[in-house]
Amino acid sequence: MAVVSIDRLSKQYAAGGDFAVREVSLAVADGEFMVLLGPSGCGKTSALRMIAGLEPITSGTVSIDGRIMNQVPAKDRDIAMVFQSYALYPHMSVRDNLAFGLRRRNVSSSEVTRRVQEVAGRLGLMPLLARKPHALSGGQRQRVALGRAIIRQPKVFLFDEPLSNLDAALRVGTRAEISRQQREIGTTTIYVTHDQAEAMTIGHRICIMNAGEVVQIGAPMEVYRNPANSFVARFLGNPPMNLLPAMLEPGGDHARVFLAGMAFDLPHWPIGGLRAQLNREVTLGIRPEDLYENSTRLMPTLRVHVRAIEPLGAETILLLALGQQNHELVARVGRETSFRIGEWRDIALDAAAVHLFDASSGRAISRPAA
Amino acid sequence: MPMRLWLSYVRRTPLLLFLLGYTVLTGGPFLWVASMSLRTTSEIFANPYGLPRHPHWANFADAWIGSNYSTYFWNSSLAVVSAVAGVTVIGAMAAHCLARYRFRSRRMIRFVILSGLVLPPQMLILSLFQILLDYRLYDTLPGLSIVYIATQLAMTVYLLEGFFSQIPQDLFDAARMDGYSDFEIFWRITLPIGVPAIFTTVVLNFVILWNEFLYAVVLMTSDDKRTLPLGIMHFMGDHQLDVAMLATGLMIAIIPVALIYACFSETMIRGMTAGAVR
Numbered sequence: 001m002a003v004v005s006i007d008r009l010s011k012q013y014a015a016g017g018d019f020a021v022r023e024v025s026l027a028v029a030d031g032e033f034m035v036l037l038g039p040s041g042c043g044k045t046s047a048l049r050m051i052a053g054l055e056p057i058t059s060g061t062v063s064i065d066g067r068i069m070n071q072v073p074a075k076d077r078d079i080a081m082v083f084q085s086y087a088l089y090p091h092m093s094v095r096d097n098l099a100f101g102l103r104r105r106n107v108s109s110s111e112v113t114r115r116v117q118e119v120a121g122r123l124g125l126m127p128l129l130a131r132k133p134h135a136l137s138g139g140q141r142q143r144v145a146l147g148r149a150i151i152r153q154p155k156v157f158l159f160d161e162p163l164s165n166l167d168a169a170l171r172v173g174t175r176a177e178i179s180r181q182q183r184e185i186g187t188t189t190i191y192v193t194h195d196q197a198e199a200m201t202i203g204h205r206i207c208i209m210n211a212g213e214v215v216q217i218g219a220p221m222e223v224y225r226n227p228a229n230s231f232v233a234r235f236l237g238n239p240p241m242n243l244l245p246a247m248l249e250p251g252g253d254h255a256r257v258f259l260a261g262m263a264f265d266l267p268h269w270p271i272g273g274l275r276a277q278l279n280r281e282v283t284l285g286i287r288p289e290d291l292y293e294n295s296t297r298l299m300p301t302l303r304v305h306v307r308a309i310e311p312l313g314a315e316t317i318l319l320l321a322l323g324q325q326n327h328e329l330v331a332r333v334g335r336e337t338s339f340r341i342g343e344w345r346d347i348a349l350d351a352a353a354v355h356l357f358d359a360s361s362g363r364a365i366s367r368p369a370a
Numbered sequence: 371m372p373m374r375l376w377l378s379y380v381r382r383t384p385l386l387l388f389l390l391g392y393t394v395l396t397g398g399p400f401l402w403v404a405s406m407s408l409r410t411t412s413e414i415f416a417n418p419y420g421l422p423r424h425p426h427w428a429n430f431a432d433a434w435i436g437s438n439y440s441t442y443f444w445n446s447s448l449a450v451v452s453a454v455a456g457v458t459v460i461g462a463m464a465a466h467c468l469a470r471y472r473f474r475s476r477r478m479i480r481f482v483i484l485s486g487l488v489l490p491p492q493m494l495i496l497s498l499f500q501i502l503l504d505y506r507l508y509d510t511l512p513g514l515s516i517v518y519i520a521t522q523l524a525m526t527v528y529l530l531e532g533f534f535s536q537i538p539q540d541l542f543d544a545a546r547m548d549g550y551s552d553f554e555i556f557w558r559i560t561l562p563i564g565v566p567a568i569f570t571t572v573v574l575n576f577v578i579l580w581n582e583f584l585y586a587v588v589l590m591t592s593d594d595k596r597t598l599p600l601g602i603m604h605f606m607g608d609h610q611l612d613v614a615m616l617a618t619g620l621m622i623a624i625i626p627v628a629l630i631y632a633c634f635s636e637t638m639i640r641g642m643t644a645g646a647v648r
Contacts, residue, residue, distance in 0.1 A: 052543075052547060053547075054543050054546065054547070074543075074546045074547050075546060075547065075548070075549035075550070079547065080547065081543070081544070081547050083540040083543065083544060084540070085538055085540045086540075087538065087540035087541050087543065087544035089541060089544075089545075089559065089563075090541075090563060091562040091563055091565075100545075100548055101547075101548035101549060104548055104549040104550055104554075105549055148544075152548075
């Protein structure tokens, strides 16, 4: 049980070079499952390795339960880590892989045996204890790696993209398994991934990073609903949010938006708080699931050209072109669609679900209180 | 079906012929020496290619006892086994450090060690002679052993570093998080995983040093300290040539090498062909 806090953590691999991690601050509560999410090269793994003690810290601090860990060697931080490659010792059996960390810590051999049995039972590794890693499937290796972390009973778990070497079907199952184990054991966990679906489903909170910096921290649905900027908006969600250039104008007591030669009202955006943005270009964001093939309510519609249709079984993805400027627009509709490739059609849009972003900085324009 | 089978034989014929030729070329001389080792010198001069009619197994006893081969064998064993052990331990440690750590002047140290690969022994022999004299190691087995370690270090480090650097960094990080020190990581991770590569260097070094002649002939002078290649040379005097004794001596010298190769060849081939460690 531990609280992990990171304060203005930075990493430069070469003096005078670019920052891999820049001034990252983050607090992970006791027992919390925090996900560091970002595209590859965004600095999330560097941050994790600094927390683990595997990488020297350029500046800032990492503390666990209030104690600064910067100078504490990795082995004394009481942290266990699951690596992307699993890092199972190839010359040792599963049993020895599990016990390796305990033996170093002078745990009595009877206690080692007891804990190996317990963890192997918990993760379904009992029949595999005598096998070497090369004789295991990807999923089994993953569970051994997880077991090796659990068996140590550390203060903190670190996961570095542990599912990225698994196939899609196994990934979903293992994701649920990791989540369940963490819930049962209750150890503070930091989990690095570039997969937004993994982050959304597994974490209590998500910390989204880009170019070495923290962009937004929050509960998954909160971040999904209120992205802090256009990067987060596009990074979370699959297919990503549609971002379109638009003009904002006053339309009575609420905002009115001009988009690809069409205009519609945004009744949920009172004009009062939007003075600075009026008559300027903004970026309008709308998620694919907020576009509707049939407008049942009083919804504004956009004239689109149907370019491609991707039936996924449970749903259908429509790739559309908007107006004369040919802005790409992606819609997610139900299983069946009446749209045909090459047609010009109207697609309805939920004006309440519209996001607005500053056109130059990409920062979200917050919706003024009514 | 029989037609296709027949065709497959035809297709394989050139390869089989090549292999047959190669086997005769390499195995032939060995069998010839083996057959000579069981004949007397006069028999050999009468018919050099003949087979032993009445095998003279006593040749081996004569060579072993009468011709000092037991001493030469013991000297060779001492010098070579200690050198192989030394070069393996030192080489593995050096290779681990070069493969694993990024430290100041790493490239320089690596260059100095590996430059030993391209230095011809003739260039070193005079300076080695002088150094061994200065340290009173000239004409001693420990002196020869130290020279062997120095000369084989470059190849050993070169082979092992290549193998060790393919061991994923994650394994070392995992062991560090498990609480192991740098030396323990070398001992418990690098060495066991590197066993195939280490066997390869052990076999190669053993074969090379067991047959080594130049350093031994320059650095060893007393008869009771000679190694096997020098002992065999002893039977090739200006005025006498005891071919049977020579052949027997060669067989005695070959046996340990053949045994080592027979025991470790599979591990060695694994070491030489190993790509990624998984």
